[in-house]
Amino acid sequence: MSTSKSTRMDVNNDESIWNEHLGINGKYVLKGDEYFMAIALLVGKRSEDPSSQVGACIVNEDQNIVGVGYNGMPNGCENKFSWEKYADNPLERKYMYVCHAAMNAVVNKNVINLKNCKIYNVIFPCNECAKILIQSGIKEVVFLSDKRCYKNETIASKKLFEAAGVITREFKYDPENSKIVIDFCEIDWDNKKKRPSVQNECESTSKKMAKNDNA
Numbered sequence: 001m002s003t004s005k006s007t008r009m010d011v012n013n014d015e016s017i018w019n020e021h022l023g024i025n026g027k028y029v030l031k032g033d034e035y036f037m038a039i040a041l042l043v044g045k046r047s048e049d050p051s052s053q054v055g056a057c058i059v060n061e062d063q064n065i066v067g068v069g070y071n072g073m074p075n076g077c078e079n080k081f082s083w084e085k086y087a088d089n090p091l092e093r094k095y096m097y098v099c100h101a102a103m104n105a106v107v108n109k110n111v112i113n114l115k116n117c118k119i120y121n122v123i124f125p126c127n128e129c130a131k132i133l134i135q136s137g138i139k140e141v142v143f144l145s146d147k148r149c150y151k152n153e154t155i156a157s158k159k160l161f162e163a164a165g166v167i168t169r170e171f172k173y174d175p176e177n178s179k180i181v182i183d184f185c186e187i188d189w190d191n192k193k194k195r196p197s198v199q200n201e202c203e204s205t206s207k208k209m210a211k212n213d214n215a
């Protein structure tokens, strides 16, 4: 199902987004904002940063994912710099070295350019990432958290986006469908097709496995 541009822009204020989640059989289907923000959150789980796992997901006008990234040290530098935040010497803090999720998503892109793309970023991008996003042609930023709104980096970032005409909006989720669970325990491992089984089968499999462990 294609999504009209106007529907995507108005998601905060009307109920159209929730209707988008209904598949042809009337069942909930993971789509749109929730899908892309969930990808950003999942990608963030790859970050080694002990205090902040941030992920980002870039989506083109055809609603295809064209880049993902998470906060990490530059390639080849992974174990050479500290994740320390409060060292007396600023050169021993992580901030000088870490590549943010949005920046990594841009440099990891699998298309020639990011013109008119949107980015789902778990937190509002900083000013350095904002510059990169603007220069890349990104036109919309969807964020989940604005926890650093008091910082100059975020204030400058908002000024930059506004000046460049980049839309920014807070992610909203459907309270009726607030959970996306991926549980490998739900896979029917005894079946060659390995399809997810229903919950009670999953529980019985766990019990069976526990029994075998105790044997």
Ligand SMILES: [Zn+2]
Pocket: 100, 101, 102, 103, 125, 126, 127, 128, 129, 130
């Ligand atoms: Zn940044």
